[in-house]
Amino acid sequence: MSDIIFHHYPNSPFSEKVRLIFGYKKLAWKSxxxxxxxxKPDLTALTGGYRRTPVMQIGADIYCDTALICDILETIAPSPSLYPAESAGLARTLAQWADSTLFWTVIAYVFQPVAIPHLLGAVTPEQMKAFSVDRAAMRGNAPRMSVGEATGALAEYLQRLDNMLAGDQPYLLGQQPTIADFSVYHCIWFIQRAKPVAGILDAVPAVKEWAARIAAFGHHEFEKMNAQQALEVSRSSTPAAPPVQFVDTHGIALGEHVSITPTDYALDPVEGQLVAATAREFAVRREDPQAGSVVVHFPRIGFQLKKLEQA
Structure with a gap:
């Protein structure tokens, strides 16, 4: 198998989720x-316009969204599992809640003026303006919570999580971590980084102890790689054979020209030739002068598939 190449930046919460899964599964990776x-011109050459972070690359296959990235890592390294049989459905459902409802509540809570320097570092007013414009474009018309609403909701969510960890249960769903632990953790990690407002965690000692257990998995072994090296890997590789399974819920045949777009925010479509539509995944093949022939993969849940007229 080709190397796992992970496109990310240090203070990205969703990236921290995957970095810790590398640690949990002891998978080496390129950073x-x-x-x-x-x-993000070099990343756009690989993805075709998808703007969220992180993205995982294996040869000429590009994986978008951490829900799918985690499924792929489970295939590469099935043990220890993120989806133990006795709690797989519950773990996926809790992870989806954490990646959406909990995450956006945390974002509304932590981005208070007093905490922003701890989240973004020493940025100039111009850099802060550029960041604000970029995130406004990502959010679009999505509703925004006030700090007061977020504070109340987050306090309640944290109490519920603390209750799940009552007694000697080390992880959210039992004796071993699941995808739910890593999805919830990246939200807690972001609160911890917002030091001036992180005191909200003091009311949930079980959550803080659990977070320390998750953080202890670390990021395992990784080597630095630059964007041009990643593009060279893509150009010199051939995408993997697409899955045989075909689940058609749109009346769109394989081989047709389509777009795939998130349904919630960062609504930047990626266009290409549909090469996979399984129960959990869509994938399109596209050509790029820098990246060569690549296949870009998305989870089915949270993304919209649309047929396009050929130019």
Whole structure:
């Protein structure tokens, strides 16, 4: 198998989720640091316009969204599992809640003026303006919570999580970590980084102890790689054979020209030739002068598939 190449930046919460899964599964990886805001020309050459972070690359296959990235890592390294049989459905459902409802509540809570320097570092007013413009473009017309609403909701969510960890249960769903632990953790990690407002965690000691257990998995072994090296890997590789399974819920045949777009935010479509539509995944093949022939993969849940007229 080709190397796992991970395109991320250090203070990205969703990237921390995957970095800790590398640690949990003891998977070595290559680290490509990308800009936190657009433009991201080298990454766009691989993805075709997908702007969220992180992205995982294996040869000429590009994986978008951490829900799918985690499924792929489970295939590469099935043990220890993120989806133990006795709690797989519950773990996926809790992870989806954490990646959406909990995450956006945390974002509304931590981005208070007093905490922003701890999240973004020493940025100039111009850099802060550029970040704000970029994130406004990502959010679009999505509703925004006030700090007061977020504070109340987050306090309640944290109490519920603390209750799940009552007694001697080390992880959210039992004696071993699941995808739910890593999805919830990246939200807690972001609160911890927002030091002036992180005191909200003091009311949930079981959550803080659990977070320390998750953090202890670390990021395992990785080597730095630059964006041009990653593009060279893509150009010199051939995408893997697409899955045989075909689940058609749109009346769109394989081989047709389509777009795939997130359904919630960062609504940047990626166009290409549909090469896979399984129960959990869509994938399109596209050609790029820098990246060569690549296949870009997305989870089915959270993304919209649309047929396009050929130019």
């Amino acid at each position: 490509v640091i990308i800009p936190s805001i657009m433009p």
